[in-house]
Amino acid sequence: MGVSFDSPDLRRLAFDLDAAAEVAPEESRKNVARGCFNIRTDARQRRSGSKSFPWLASAITYETGETPTGAWGEVGPDIERPQGNLGHIPEHGALRTPPEPYMAPAADTELPKFERAMEGLAVKAIEP
Numbered sequence: 001m002g003v004s005f006d007s008p009d010l011r012r013l014a015f016d017l018d019a020a021a022e023v024a025p026e027e028s029r030k031n032v033a034r035g036c037f038n039i040r041t042d043a044r045q046r047r048s049g050s051k052s053f054p055w056l057a058s059a060i061t062y063e064t065g066e067t068p069t070g071a072w073g074e075v076g077p078d079i080e081r082p083q084g085n086l087g088h089i090p091e092h093g094a095l096r097t098p099p100e101p102y103m104a105p106a107a108d109t110e111l112p113k114f115e116r117a118m119e120g121l122a123v124k125a126i127e128p
Contacts, residue, residue, distance in 0.1 A: 027121050029064055029071035035114040036062035036073040042106035043075070047090070059084035060103075076103060 040062045047057040059081035064073040077087030093099035 024121065024125055025066050025068065025070055027125070028118065029066045031114065031117040031121060032071040032073040033062075033064045034117070035110050036064055036075045038110045038113070039075045039103075039106045042109055043102045046102035046106060050090070053083050053086060053090060055082040056084070056087060056090070058082075059087065075107075 040060050043060050044057040047053065047060070050056060056077060059077045060075070061078045061081070062073060062075040064071060077084040079085040087103075089097070090100040091103055092101075
């Protein structure tokens with residue numbers, strides 16, 4: 001036996017969630033793009049001036065896309081650019097060289113700002 005009820009508030013919430021779903025992918029892509037841009041900029045600054053990998057900073061790129069339910073982003077060295085295929089060496093270290101992380105710290109710095117932006121989007125999307 002199930003429970004059945006009808007409420008104007010429930011219908012309004014359902015309408016708001018439907019409206020939010022239509023706006024969310026475009027707006028979330030903007031937030032993802034801003035986050036990726038900030039991570040790329042920070043990582044480039046961390047790698048600039050490197051004597052061992054002088055072109056690695058310029059190989060760091062980002063790409064974003066939109067899905068039906070949100071967005072995605074990818075940031076990191078582009079293996080098609082000079083020294084892009086060597087980006088893992090300073091990030092993780094090698095046999096005789098210690099790690100000099102640049103991507104992970106850049107992402108860690110951006111994470112709180114990204115979370116606040118996505119939280120704001122969620123609140124904005126469901127507010128009347």
